[in-house]
Amino acid sequence: MHPPLTLHRHPMCTEIIEQFQKCHVDHPIRKFFGECTDLKIKLDRCFREEKAVKRKANFEESKKLKERLQAYRKTTTETISE
Secondary structure (H helix, E strand, O other): OOOOOOHHHOHHHHHHHHHHHHHHHHOOOHHHHOOOHHHHHHHHHHHHHHHHHHHHHHHHHHHHHHHHHHHHHHHHHHHHHO
């Protein structure tokens, strides 16, 4: 299984998604016998790469947020203790 193949949600994989969908349209019966399997493998790899990029960006964002939160807590505890 794969996630919904909407182009706006997977900008890195747009070309492969279009090829995969075209393969399914061009080969309505043979798709069940492995005609589009190579494209499916490429699509899965692309989704994995895309997810890794998003995961890294989210991790960097969370580190920045955590640093901001710690700085805020430090300033609030200093003002309370004074």
